[in-house]
Amino acid sequence: MTLLEVDHLSFHYPGREVLHEISLVLESGKFYGLLGSNGSGKTTLLDLMIGNLRPTNGGVFLHGKPLPSYPRRKLAREMALIPQEFRAGFDFSVFEVVLMGRHPYIPRFGAPDEDDLTIVQEAMEAIGVAELADRPVTALSGGEKQRVIAARALAQNTPLLIMDEATANLDVLHTRQIFNVVKKRVKKESMTVIAAIHNLNQAAAFCDEIFLLKGGKIFARGLAEDILVPEKIFDVFGVRCRTGWNEFSGSHQVSLQWKMS
Amino acid sequence: MSGNQSVMKRGVPWLFFLFLTASLVGLVVVSSGMGYLAISPSQVVDIIVAGFSGQDVAGLPDTFGYVVWDVRLPRILTAAFVGGGLAVAGVLFQAILLNPLADPYTLGVSSGAAFGACLGLLVNLSFLGSCSVPLLAFSGAVTTLFVVLWLASVDGRLGTNTLILSGVIVAAILSAGIGFIKHLADEQVGVIIFWLMGSFASKTWLDVAMTAAAGCFALAVALFYGRDLNIMALGHRTSESLGVDTSRTRKILLVCGTLVTATCVAVSGIIGFIGLITPHLMRFILGPDNRSLAPASFLAGAILLLIADTITRAVLPSEVPIGVLTALIGGPFFCYIFRKKQQEQG
Incomplete structure (x- = not known):
């Protein structure tokens, strides 16, 4: 079932086109990867999908209705964002930050009910930040903050989750934990995820479909084994590699030629 | 916990x-x-x-x-409402700008309001009766706020120290401007000095009504947007994705903070640092949640300024201008917070 459709979408800042004629469809219960070099327009595309930016041309449709037709709070019950950077202005506790994920569901002068508190607790436990609950977020490390903001997005409990290099500050253990938690929700609860990812192997291991961006256009799309191939990777990133099925990781994998000759 | x-x-x-x-x-x-x-x-x-x-x-x-x-009650209640109003303005400015050093005084908004009021006095503008001075103060405050924000923003971002530096620079220019107006307006020097140093002497029930209305309005708006303000502490992208219209909320609250500051300055002159100290003390006791911070700061700001005014009115042998007293206490406090913040960032 189609959840979100991006239709002939273009976006430009004054004097510079960032995205050109992008069209794609996100189905329910799938994990999508958005790959591309720095400056290829990944973050801009995600911001357009969540309604933080307005397209110059074309549009984004959620459940077949244009995004601007949704009131903000309703939209926040449909999609959540794990941003690439997180900064907290004041020392709210970890619990308070994760509870903010329930904001779209709580009336303006209302208080969180038992369900909200249960969802928050489950999100904190799933991501492994429950033991940090009473710590001020300003006192956490970059990686801990990133996990808190991931738990906050999960507590938002939305059909669509947008991850913008959400594990950029994390070690492999916590990266694996977050991606597995999210993948489990995709399988069990038919959540849809679109994630901008830099690590090609991570994308190959978790994504059902990959969009490869180059110069503000979709250069290629499809399954990891069709997209993450030496020619396309060289075309987009300019790096040579070998690819193939890896028994140990249980997925298609990419071996990059790290040393420059 | x-x-x-x-x-x-x-x-x-x-x-x-x-x-x-x-x-x-x-x-x-x-x-x-x-x-x-x-x-x-x-x-x-x-x-x-x-x-x-x-x-x-x-x-x-x-x-x-x-x-x-x-005599005493109008002065006392005006002092309390001005203290409460400036403290709520401090809560709003700090929350919107994500800057614990922001307050109407350090942002230059108070000086802008005083400049607007003095300018009106110089050219004898009284087109709206008793509302003229507050209106001119508001115009001065809004203009100053926009100039400070413009001066401090680089690539659409506001640096903590840059913002305060811009506020201090603009306030210094405006203070010089007020000094110049003082020079031009021989006969009204006393009134202009009042705006520079602040005073609650000779306040009337009309002043009580004006400051009460502005202070309570700002508090009501702060309470209404309290949870949105909390969420805005997580940054623009996150708060937008949580359903908060950050741009609209920011504008409404900036205007509201400026309005209450302008009313307070029009009635009592420039009184610095109450809007900085009070939210800090309350945040230390209650935590950063704006829904409890705003009412607590309103009450505590009223208490602090009333104590300061009572000391200068009834305890000291001769009356010290209230703005001088609050600056003497608030200045070192500002240095303390500034130093602490620098250490945290370093």
Whole structure:
């Protein structure tokens, strides 16, 4: 079932086109990867999908209705964002930050009910930040903050989750934990995820479909084994590699030629 | 549990609010009895009750009634509402700009309001009667705020120190401008000095009404947007994705903070640092949740400024301008926060 459709979408800042004629469809219960070099327009595309930016041309449709037709709070019950950077202005506790994920569901002068508190607790436990609950977020490390903001997005409990290099500050253990938690929700609860990812192997291991961006256009799309191939990777990133099925990781994998000759 | 748990987990701190309210009421009564003519708290209560019910007080000299009801009470209540209003403005500015050093004084907004008011005085603008000065103060404050924000923004981002530096620079220019107006307006030097140093002398019930309206309005708006303000602490992208219209909320609250500052400055002149100190103290006690921070700061700001005004009015041998007193206390406090923030960032 189609959840979100991006239709002939273009976006430009004054004097510079960032995205050109992008069209794609996100189905329910799938994990999508958005790959591309720095400056290829990944973050801009995600911001357009969540309604933080307005397209110059074309549009984004959620459940077949244009995004601007949704009131903000309703939209926040449909999609959540794990941003690439997180900064907290004041020392709210970890619990308070994760509870903010329930904001779209709580009336303006209302208080969180038992369900909200249960969802928050489950999100904190799933991501492994429950033991940090009473710590001020300003006192956490970059990686801990990133996990808190991931738990906050999960507590938002939305059909669509947008991850913008959400594990950029994390070690492999916590990266694996977050991606597995999210993948489990995709399988069990038919959540849809679109994630901008830099690590090609991570994308190959978790994504059902990959969009490869180059110069503000979709250069290629499809399954990891069709997209993450030496020619396309060289075309987009300019790096040579070998690819193939890896028994140990249980997925298609990419071996990059790290040393420059 | 850490000391920073807030109403989300602990519930609204009603007991603390009750304590602050009782302290404020007690302080108003005690302060009304202090001064050249000492009047006991019970007599003050009788006079206040009689004043509100429109009756005469039996068994007390008329002078007592006049001193408390017509002279001291308007001054005391104006000081309390200005303190509360400036503290709420401080809460709003700090939350919107994500800057713990922001307050109407450090952002230059107070100086802008004073400049607008002085300019109106110089060219004798009184087109709207008693509202002229507050309106001109508001225009000055809004213009200053936009200039400071423009000066401080690089690539659409506001650096903490850059913002305060811009505020201080613009305030210095405006203070020089007020000095120049003082030079031009020989006959009204006293009134202009009042705006530079702040004073609650000779306040009337009209001043009480104006500052009460502005302060309570700002508090109501702060409470209405309290949870949005909390979420805005997570940054623009995150708060937008949580359903908060950050751009609209920011504009509304900036205008609201500026409006209450302008009204306070129009009535009492520039009084610095109350908007900086009070939210900090309350945040230390209650945590950062704006829904409890705003009302607590309103009450605590009222208490702090009333104490300061009572000291200068009834305790010191001669009256020190209130703005000078708050700057003497608030300046070192600002240095402390600034240093602490630098260490945290370093």
